[in-house]
Amino acid sequence: MLVHEYLTRAARRFPEKIALRCGDSRLTYRELYRSSTALAAFLVQNGLQRGDRVVILLENSPEAVISLFAALRAGGCYLIVNPRTPQERIAFIMNHSGAKFLVVSKNQLAWISASRHSFADLRSVIFAGGTAPDDSYSDFESACRTAESGSFPEPGEDDLATILYTSGSAGVQKGVMLTHRNVDTVVSSVSEYLQHTSDDIVLGLLQLSFGYGLLQVLVTFKSGGRIVLEKGYGFPYDIVRRIKEERITGLAGVPTMFSLLLQLTSLEKEDLSSVRYLTNAAAALPPSFIPKLKSVFPAAKLYLMHGLTECLRTTYLPPEELDLRPTSVGKGMPNVELWIEDEDGKRIEDGRTGELVVRGANVMKGYWNAPDETARVLKPGRNSSERILHTGDLFRMDGDGYFYFVSRKDEMIKSRGEKVSPLEVENVIYTLDEIAEARVIGVPDAMLGQAIKAEVVLKEGRGLSERDILAVCKKHLEDYKVPHFVVFLPSLPKTLGGKIKRTIS
Amino acid sequence: MNTTKEEIGLKVKGFIQENFIFNDKVLDPQESLLGSGTIDSTGILEVISFLELTYGIHFEDNELVANNFDSIAKIQSFMMQKLGGAGS
Numbered sequence: 197m198l199v200h201e202y203l204t205r206a207a208r209r210f211p212e213k214i215a216l217r218c219g220d221s222r223l224t225y226r227e228l229y230r231s232s233t234a235l236a237a238f239l240v241q242n243g244l245q246r247g248d249r250v251v252i253l254l255e256n257s258p259e260a261v262i263s264l265f266a267a268l269r270a271g272g273c274y275l276i277v278n279p280r281t282p283q284e285r286i287a288f289i290m291n292h293s294g295a296k297f298l299v300v301s302k303n304q305l306a307w308i309s310a311s312r313h314s315f316a317d318l319r320s321v322i323f324a325g326g327t328a329p330d331d332s333y334s335d336f337e338s339a340c341r342t343a344e345s346g347s348f349p350e351p352g353e354d355d356l357a358t359i360l361y362t363s364g365s366a367g368v369q370k371g372v373m374l375t376h377r378n379v380d381t382v383v384s385s386v387s388e389y390l391q392h393t394s395d396d397i398v399l400g401l402l403q404l405s406f407g408y409g410l411l412q413v414l415v416t417f418k419s420g421g422r423i424v425l426e427k428g429y430g431f432p433y434d435i436v437r438r439i440k441e442e443r444i445t446g447l448a449g450v451p452t453m454f455s456l457l458l459q460l461t462s463l464e465k466e467d468l469s470s471v472r473y474l475t476n477a478a479a480a481l482p483p484s485f486i487p488k489l490k491s492v493f494p495a496a497k498l499y500l501m502h503g504l505t506e507c508l509r510t511t512y513l514p515p516e517e518l519d520l521r522p523t524s525v526g527k528g529m530p531n532v533e534l535w536i537e538d539e540d541g542k543r544i545e546d547g548r549t550g551e552l553v554v555r556g557a558n559v560m561k562g563y564w565n566a567p568d569e570t571a572r573v574l575k576p577g578r579n580s581s582e583r584i585l586h587t588g589d590l591f592r593m594d595g596d597g598y599f600y601f602v603s604r605k606d607e608m609i610k611s612r613g614e615k616v617s618p619l620e621v622e623n624v625i626y627t628l629d630e631i632a633e634a635r636v637i638g639v640p641d642a643m644l645g646q647a648i649k650a651e652v653v654l655k656e657g658r659g660l661s662e663r664d665i666l667a668v669c670k671k672h673l674e675d676y677k678v679p680h681f682v683v684f685l686p687s688l689p690k691t692l693g694g695k696i697k698r699t700i701s
Numbered sequence: 702m703n704t705t706k707e708e709i710g711l712k713v714k715g716f717i718q719e720n721f722i723f724n725d726k727v728l729d730p731q732e733s734l735l736g737s738g739t740i741d742s743t744g745i746l747e748v749i750s751f752l753e754l755t756y757g758i759h760f761e762d763n764e765l766v767a768n769n770f771d772s773i774a775k776i777q778s779f780m781m782q783k784l785g786g787a788g789s
Contacts, residue, residue, distance in 0.1 A: 255735075255736060255737075255738055278738075279738040280738045280741055303737045303738050303739075306726075401742075427733075427735045427736050428735050428741060428742035428745070429742045430735055430740075430741070430742035430743070430744070430745030430746060430767075430770075431735075431745065431765055431766050431767045431770065431771070432762070432765050433762050433763050433764070433765040433766050434765075434766045434767050436762075437766070452742075452743065453742075456746070460762040460765075461762060462761075462762040462763070463762075670720075670721070675741050675743070675744070
C-alpha cells in the first residue's frame with residue numbers, strides 16, 4: 197500500500213472524524229485530505245516530478261503533516277528536517293538531496309532568505325505561518341486551496357517515500373532511502389503487534405523528523421485513529437493533562453520522556469487509565485521504570501522495542517514477557533528475519549555477542565548518493581536479488597531466542613536514542629585554537645543510554661572553560677550531540693603509534 | 702528587595718541567549734520557546750531548574766505547563782505571581 201493512501205482511505209471511512217489535534221487546531225480526515233491534495237496539486241503545477249524531494253523544515257504541526265502527505269500524493273519524496281538542526285547541516289541536506297521544494301516557517305525565514313540562492317536545485321519555497329513575506333515565497337494557506345487540474349503522477353511501492361538523514365561514523369550525514377514498501381511494511385507490522393484500531397488516540401510527543409516519531413503518526417492514520425501532536429515533552433504536567441483531556445490510548449516514548457513524567461510526585465493520583473499501551477524505543481528503558489510505569493498507567497501494556505533508521509523497526513518484546521526479561525528488546529516483528537553474526541559472518545546462537553543482521557522488506561534501499569557507504573552495510577542475501585542489513589548494533593540472544601542490545605560495533609555513541617559520531621564532535625572541539633588534544637567517548641547513563649563525555653588537553657599556557665567548549669558544540673552540532681561532561685586532562689592515553697586511544701582502558 | 706518583571710525578563714533572556722542561541726536570532730518575548738524551535742524539550746527543563754535555583758523556589762507538578770513557561774512573557778507573569786504569592 198502507498199503511504200498517502202492511509203489518508204485517502206481514512207478520509208473515505210471517517211470523513212468527519214478529528215484526525216489530528218495540535219494545540220488549538222483540530223483537523224478532520226476530510227480537511228487533512230483536502231488540504232494535502234490541494235497542496236499536492238500546487239507542487240505538481242509548480243514543476244514537481246515523480247521522485248523529486250520536498251524538504252519540510254517544520255516543528256511538529258498540522259502543516260508538517262499536510263506537507264508530507266502532499267509530497268507523497270504528488271509523487272515526490274519528503275524529508276522532514278528538525279528546525280533545530282544547525283544551519284550548515286540544513287544547507288548540506290538541501291544540496292545533497294537536491295531538494296526542489298522547501299516548506300519553512302517564520303523562524304527560519306531570515307537565514308533562508310539569505311542563503312536560498314545557494315541551494316542549487318531549489319525551485320520554490322513555501323511559507324507556512326502567515327502571509328508570505330514577498331513574491332519569492334508561496335503562501336502555504338493559498339497553496340492548500342489550489343484547484344486540481346490534470347492528474348497526479350502515480351508512484352509505485354518501490355518509489356522513495358522519504359529520506360531520513362542520520363550521522364555516519366565519520367561524522368558525515370547519510371540519507372537513508374526508504375520506499376513506500378519499506379515504510380508500509382513497518383507500519384503494518386507495528387499496527388499488528390500493537391493491535392491498533394480506529395479507536396486509538398495517540399499522543400505524539402516525538403519529533404516527526406525522527407523515524408520513531410514518524411511511525412506513531414503513520415500507524416495512527418493507517419488505522420484511522422487520532423493523533424494528538426505536541427511540539428515536545430518539555431512540560432510534563434501538560435502531558436498528564438492532555439492524556440486525561442483527550443482520553444489518550446497510546447503513548448510512544450523514550451526513556452528521557454518517561455523519566456520526566458515519573459518525576460511528577462502527584463502522578464499516582466492522576467487517572468491515566470485510558471492508556472492501553474506504552475512503547476519504548478531509541479534507548480534501553482531502565483528496568484526500575486517498569487513497576488512505576490505499571491502503577492501509574494494501570495491499564496497499559498508496555499512494549500520494549502528496537503529499531504534503527506536504516507530499517508525503522510526490528511524487534512518488540514511481547515508485554516507478557518516483560519517480567520521475565522525486562523532488559524530484552526524481544527524478537528523480530530512480523531515479516532522480518534533477524535540473526536546475530538560473528539566477525540566471520542557465521543550465525544551465532546549460543547549467547548555470544550555479535551552483529552545484528554536484518555532481512556526483510558523493511559530494509560532501506562541504501563544511502564542517497566553514497567554507494568560505498570551503502571555497500572558497507574547492505575550485503576547480498578540468501579538470493580542474489582536481495583540485500584540484507586548489517587546494523588552495526590551488537591546483540592546477544594538468550595536460550596529462548598530473545599534479543600538483547602549490547603553496544604555499537606563502531607565507535608558511535610548512542611545517546612538519547614540518536615547515533616553520535618565521536619569524530620564529528622572532536623572535529624568541532626578542535627576548531628578552538630586552545631585545544632591540543634580531544635577525545636569524545638560514551639559513558640553509561642541510565643536515562644540517556646550513553647552520556648557524551650569530552651576529554652580535552654589544552655595547549656600549554658592556554659585557558660578555556662567548559663562553557664567555551666560547550667558553546668562551540670552547541671553552535672555547530674545538534675542538541676543531542678553536545679557533550680554532557682567536559683573533563684580537562686594533562687594528557688590522553690596514546691597507542692604505540694602515537695594516536696589517541698579510542699577505547700576506554 | 703522586590704524582584705521586578707523586568708529583572709526576571711533580563712535574567713531569563715540572558716540565560717537562554719547564553720545557553721541556547723548561537724546565531725543572530727533575536728528573542729521575541731511573546732514567542733513560544735518550544736514552538737519556535739528556540740529550545741527543545743530537555744532545554745525547557747534547564748530553564749525551569751535555572752529559575753528554581755536563581756529564586757530559591759520550588760514549582761509544583763501542576764505548574765509545569767506551557768502556559769507558565771513557554772515564552773519569556775509567560776515566565777515573567779508567572780514568576781511575578783509565584784514570587785508575590787510566596788511573599789518574597
